Amino acid sequence: MEYSEGIVNIINGPVVKGTNMSSFKVNEMVTVGEQKLIGEVVSIEEDVATVQVYEETEGLKAGEKIYPTGSPLSVTLGPGMLGNIFDGIQRPLQRIQQMSSDFIPEGIGLLSLDRSKExxxxxxxxxxxxxxxxxxxxxxxxxxxxxxxxxxxxxxxxxxxxxxxxxxxxxxxxxxxxxxxxxxxxxxxxxxxWPVRKPRPIADRIPIYKPLITGQRVIDSFYPVAKGGTVGLPGGFGTGKTVTQHQFAKWSDADIIVYIGCGERGNEMTDVLEEFPALIDPRTDRPLMERTILIANTSNMPVAAREASIYTGITMAEYYRDMGYDVAIMADSTSRWAEALREISGRLEEMPAEEGYPAYLPSRLAEFYERAGCVKTLSGEEASVTIIGAVSPAGGDFSEPVTENTKRFVTAFLALDKKLAYARHYPAINYLTSYSGYVTMLEDWYKKNVAEDMIELRNKMIRLLQEEEKLNEIVQLVGEDVLPNDQALVLETARMIKKGFLQQNALHPEDTYVVLDKQYKMLQVIDLFYENAIKCVKMGIPISTIRSEDVLQDIFKMKYEIPNDKLELLDELKIKVVETYSNLRQKYE
Missing domain, CATH: 2.40.50.100 (RNA polymerase II/Efflux pump adaptor protein, barrel-sandwich hybrid domain)
Known part of the structure; x- marks a missing residue:
């Protein structure tokens, strides 16, 4: 079929309508106007087509031509992607900076990988x-x-x-x-x-069975994330979404990281662009950028390209997955992506659904998260894509549509809490409202690779935290002094779990990353304290005496003072806990 050229008829921001376009296809990539702006056909009605343009349309005039390319919006996949920084439609920003130092110029075409490098x-x-x-x-x-x-x-x-x-x-x-x-x-x-909106083919999907180790205690021990899994990371302003994703990117045992800054503030994205090239990969002692792809689409960049950036990132991730690598993709944040969908939908005059979002928001989110998975590739290798999507609900309201729909499609939900963040408890992952559906899937792996009772111990700690939450309601009414000793001990143990285990310092050399064996032994120490202290309580020993023992300070400081490679010190601490409270009971006998 012979292609004719379309003619620009109506211009509404990034949405352009053209006539004489009956020979074009839906989702076809086109170039618009004399500047050859890159766009994509989103709908066709007889010979009138609607095109969303991925660049600024300022200066575009009615009557200019729309040129077909014959192919859908695609990315170029090959050597040169790692260590590179792209915009939402895979144009390399470092190369663009050499052409124009301040802004991305219009009409530079679909640059992608360096075609001159050997x-x-x-x-x-x-x-x-x-x-x-x-x-x-x-x-x-x-x-x-x-x-x-x-x-x-x-x-x-x-x-x-x-x-x-x-x-x-x-x-x-x-x-x-x-x-x-x-x-x-x-x-x-x-x-x-490869067209970005189409998932890359695989031989087979395989059941999830191994965790993505992050070195963050609240994630690895309490709410684990699986390789090939999906994670929602919602949180209001200032709760630490970006820092948590940085920790995922730096420390997780994924082979390759794809980081999408989707509609984030320019200064926040600048931090990422400056920090990542300077970070040293703890696994190789080489720059972390050697196994990272950055996609930067800040809030002042064209809104249509923000909508495409998620698909560009996931297609790149699938390409490396097909080579047999475990890939982790960070989307920061899917809320800004949903806002881009809402804006384009409004300009397309589509019927709005809840809070003005398009009616297809849930299906678009589902399409994105469904591209995660643990797979058998066409070449017979086992590989995975793990998606960690940050959500930025306005005012921290988790009942808004993006958070609610994300919750439907992810299996791990790590809810960031404003109160914890303001109390300087980081990572501010709420240990009561968060959940992970991977706990049962990964139970066998933990039993085999960490300890038989790891999940049991984790469940016991969560029960203590839930009990503390109920007791706090009583404490707020009548004060802690009136509680019986066994309940006061629950409060003390919960404080130990929160301050000594869940709270983690990303800037401390010993605390920023913690191996699983250390996490397990730390939980054992806290459990030994509780079990030995409860025996003391049953003998009538006052809680104030139990609290005054020096070993308590050792427990609180173990995360900083015991390195990952000296776990025998934790075994010594366990012995010290047992001896301390055994001696205390002997005094009272």
Whole structure:
């Protein structure tokens, strides 16, 4: 079918209507006007089409032309993505800065990966080999820690006819030629393109069974996150969403991190862009950026590109997943993305639903979170994409539509609490309203890799915190002094759990990251204190005497004073707890 060019008719911010567009397709990428602004067709009615433009439309005039490209909005996938900083439609910001130092100029086209850079390629196939979709035909050492595997694109296969030798190539050079069963020749280069709104294919989904270790005690021990899982991270202004996601990015045992700053404030995104390149990866002692992709789409960037940035990020994550890597994607924040949907929906004159959001908000959120998962790739490897989506409800109201709908589609919900944040309790994850559906799925892993009673111990600590919450209502009415000793001990133990275990200092060298074995032993110490102290209470020993023992200070300070590699000191502390309260009971006998 021959393509004609559309004609701009109506301009409403990022939404442009064009006539003479009956030959265009929905979701097709187009270029608009003399400046060739990048856009996407969102609806067609007879020969009138609506296009959302991913750049500023200032200066665009009615009567200018809309040019087809014949393909949907796609990203270029290949070496050069790691360590790079892109905007919402995969244009490299560092390269754009060299072209225009202050703002992104309009009409610069769809720049993506550097096409002039040469990569050292190792070819893995020979003439005569038969390849199918997902087979790895060459590798590139993209960074020190990540080997980039070049895979046969989906729906392509055939016998190898020509092969280049190992050497340096740009991403556009053909290195392998296939011949399919129709006799057609297919050229394989170092990159491929993929439409962002379409999930990349997999061989099979596999049940979730292993955790994403973050080194954050409240997450790993209380509300674990699984590899291939989905996490909602809601919180009002100043509750620490971004810092919590930074901790995920820096310390989690994912191979690759994709961080999407979606509609966040410019100064907050600047912190990320300045901090990440300076961070050292604790696993490799190399810059963390070597296994990170940043997508920066600040609140003053075009609103339509913000809507696309989530899809750009998840498509990149799926590409590395297909190589066999565990990828974690941070979306900060999905609320700003939903606001972009709302704004575009309003300009498209669609019927608004709750709080002005479009009626399709739940299905769009579901589509996004459903792209997470633990999978068997086309090449037969096991890999995962974990999605951690921050939500910024206005005024911290968790009953608003984005938070409510996110809750429906995520399995772990880490609710950040304003009261905890104001009390300087970080991470400010509310230990009573948060939940994780992965606890039962991961129980076998914890039993095998940490301890038989790890989940049991965790459940016991949560019960003590729930009991303390009920007792606090009585304390507020009549004061703590009137409580019986056993209930006063519950309050003391809960304080120990909160201050000594759940509260964690991201800036302290020993406390910023804690290995699972240390977390388990810390819980054991607190449990031993409670079990031994309750025996003292039953003997009639006053709670004030139990509290006055020096060992209590050791328990509160264990998170700072006992390093991850000296866990025998925790065993000594356990012995000290038992001996202290055993001696105390002997005095009263």
């Amino acid at each position: 990569w050292q390629v190792t070819i893995l196939v020979k003439v005569g080999d038969v390849l199918k979709s997902g087979d790895v035909y060459a590798t590139v050492q993209e960074t020190t820690s990540i080997l980039h595997k070049l895979m046969v694109p989906y729906n392509i296969g055939g016998a190898v006819k020509e092969v280049k030798t190992d050497g340096k190539y740009t991403i556009e050079e053909t290195i392998v030629v296939l011949e399919n069963n129709k006799g057609e020749q297919l050229n394989l280069t170092l990159y491929c393109k």
